[in-house]
Amino acid sequence: MRGGGDAGAYCAPARDGTVEPAGSHVLDTQALASVTVGRVAGGENLNRALAGLWQEHPLLTAQQRGAITDLCYGTLRFGLRLQAVLDALLAKKLSDPALRWLLLVTLYQxxxxxxxxxxxxxxxxxxxxRLGTPQAGGLVxxxxxxxxRRRAALLAKADQSDVGRFSYPQWWIDKVRAQLPQHYALVLHAxxxxxxxxxxxxxxRMQRSDYLALLERxxxxxxxxxxxxxxxxxALPVGRLPGFAEGIVSVQDAAAQFAAPLLEVEPxxxxxxxxxxxxxxxxHLLELADLDLTxxxxxxxxxxxxxxxLERLKLKARLLVGNAADPASWWDGEPYQRILADVPCSASGVVRRHPDIKWLRRPADIKQFxxxxxxxxxGLWKTLASGGKFLYTTCSIFEEENCxxxxxxxxxxxxxxxxxxxxxQSRDGTPDGLLLPDNEHDGFFYALLQKI
Ligand SMILES: C[S@@+](CC[C@H](N)C(=O)[O-])C[C@H]1O[C@@H](n2cnc3c(N)ncnc32)[C@H](O)[C@@H]1O
Structure with missing residues (x-):
């Protein structure tokens, strides 16, 4: 079984909070994943929900944590489709939400x-x-x-609705379809x-060809x-990446790797x-040139x-805590020749890395971003030197945040x-600067500006 570990090593607590040895760790990962999915559905960010879970259950092994994490990611990624399937299976709404999350995790499995x-x-x-509702065992x-028994027919039925087919909220599907009519199905699938x-x-530190040879060895x-x-x-844990600790490589999506070269920095x-x-x-900017970088x-x-x-990569920069929108509170008045504004955004281009955002975002959030x-x-434009370049970027595919x-x-x-x-190059039928998520990279937007 995926994410298998030590049977009986640890047991999920019952609702009353008691902990006892379990017959199978699989039981625990399923239960704990369903509790976590429920917390995300209730509005909590997945990373925080998982961090909270590790604190509540400090005896979980790394393998168990990995299995729970996998189950949560997968369930949240496909959960809206699975919810459509579940609704078709249930004669009436479940009165206990905990059962719903457990069923969703199990359908995902x-x-x-x-x-x-x-x-x-x-x-x-x-x-x-263990969830304290043994009477629901028959229903489950x-x-x-x-x-x-009816898998194919149920999935075919789910395919008849947008949400059941794509596993996103309807407003998200509508927005992508309206904004990227030629590409929406591929984008949602990606x-x-x-x-x-x-x-x-x-x-x-190293040429790419040498690093590829190192990997091969x-x-x-x-x-x-x-x-x-x-x-x-x-994917590999960074501890197993050759040269990671020594600063030879960093983990960074290929779309994000466009940013630093686009700014054309010079020593x-x-x-x-x-x-x-x-x-x-x-x-990345500092790997390209010695800069006076804040x-x-x-x-x-x-x-x-x-x-x-910076320490791992043996690079140097000035670190400043401050609100970019309010330069008066941190800027020394000397203009910058290059500015990178990798602004906070809906992260709709990286939803596959953060499937919880499908559950957490609301349509009004996009306007707020x-x-x-x-x-x-x-705020930042005021700090750019005349002739200087300004790179605006988001990991969103929504036009409100981009073009x-x-x-x-x-x-x-x-x-x-x-x-x-x-x-x-942006794909045909998409605004300039928009990279759609695909097998090579995440969804990103770039706009390069100059002050004249
Ligand atoms: C998309 S992330 C940046 C990722 C980063 N550029 C990288 O490549 O690793 C956006 C960052 O903006 C920061 N942020 C949000 N609002 C800000 C503000 N008003 N001023 C400065 N930073 C802000 C967030 O804390 C977050 O770290």
């Missing part, structure tokens, strides 16, 4: 993992007893066995795939992507990375991660002009 179906169903029924058993796992080779399969990227055939330039944490693009972020804890990354982005870019944001900016700032983005 039945549909998307290779574990034996009878074992999955059996564990789900035993989980019900009947629903799951019914799914196994958002449900496992994301590519891509490294960036530190040009100061270690039996790790990787292919070149972009200018200095290497896509691995499968000695005064550069601001305005939304810097955790420092993926800060460090890494700004309003979140001091996240800025610590920039510091760690756009307003926040507008304040940031207007609409850009055209509104150009309308407000007569001293701004757009520059050609060398090195990548």
């Amino acid at each position: 039945l549909e998307h993992t290779r574990a034996a179906p009878y074992a999955i169903v059996d564990h789900a029924v035993r989980c019900v007893a 058993n009947a629903v799951l066995r019914n799914f196994l 958002g449900n795939l496992h994301p590519p796992y891509t490294l960036r080779v530190n040009a100061r 270690e039996g790790i399969v990787g292919v070149p992507v972009g200018v200095s990227g290497v896509r691995l055939a499968r 000695g330039m005064r550069v601001l990375d305005a939304c810097a944490a955790p420092g993926g693009k800060t460090t 890494a700004l972020d309003h979140d001091a804890a996240r800025l610590d991660r920039v510091r760690e990354n 756009a307003v926040q982005q507008e304040r940031l870019v207007d 609409m944001q850009l055209s509104r900016f150009l309308a407000r700032h007569a001293d701004a002009r757009t520059l050609t983005l060398h090195g990548f």
Whole structure:
């Protein structure tokens, strides 16, 4: 079974909070994943929900944590489709939400993992007893066995609705269809795939061809992507990446690797990375040239991660905690020749890395992000030198945060002009600067501006 571990090592607590040895760890991972999915459905961010779970259950092994994480990601990714299937299986709404989350996790296991179906169903029924509702065991058993019997017909029925087919909220599907009519089905599908796992080779330390040879010697399969990227055939913990601790490589998606080269930095330039944490693009900029670089972020804890990354890569930058929208509170008045504004956004281009956002975002959030982005870019523009370049980027595919944001900016700032983005091409039928998520990279948007 995926994510198998030590049977009986630890047991999920019952509702009363008591802990006792379990007969099977699979039982625990299923129960704990369903509790976590329920917390996300209730509005909690997945990373925080998992961090809370590890604190509540400190005896979970790394393997168990991995299995729970996999179940949560998969269930949240396909959960809206599975919900459509579940609704078709149930005669009436479930009164206990905990049962719904357990059934969703179990349907995900039945549909998307290779574990034996009878074992999955059996564990789900035993989980019900642990959740304190043994009387629901019969219902759970009947629903799951019914799914196994009528699987093809139920999935075909789910395919008849947008939500059942694509597994996104209806408003999200409507927006992508309206904004990217030629590409929407592929974009939605790409958002449900496992994301590519891509490294960036530190040009100061090693050539990509040498790193590829190093990987080959270690039996790790990787292919070149972009200018200095290497896509691995499968994800590895960073501790197992050759040269990671020594600063030879960083983990960074291929779309994010476009940012630093687009700014065309030269040694000695005064550069601001305005939304810097955790420092993926800060460090890339510094790998390209010795710069007088300030890494700004309003979140001091996240800025610590920039510091760690700089130390690992043996690079130097000035770290500043501050609100990019309010330069008066942190800027020394000397203009920057280059500014990178990797602004907070809906993250709709990286939903496959954060499937919880399908559950957490609301339509009104997109407008709010756009307003926040507008304040940031207007604040930062004041700090750009005449002739200087400004790169605006998001990991969103929604036009409110991208091309609409850009055209509104150009309308407000007569001293701004757009520059050609060398090195990548948007697909036909999409706005300039928009990269759609695919097998190579995440969904991103770039706009390069110059102050005239
Ligand atoms: C998309 S992430 C940046 C990722 C980063 N550039 C990288 O490549 O690793 C956006 C960052 O903006 C920061 N942020 C949000 N609002 C901000 C503000 N008003 N001023 C400065 N930073 C802000 C967040 O804390 C977050 O770290």
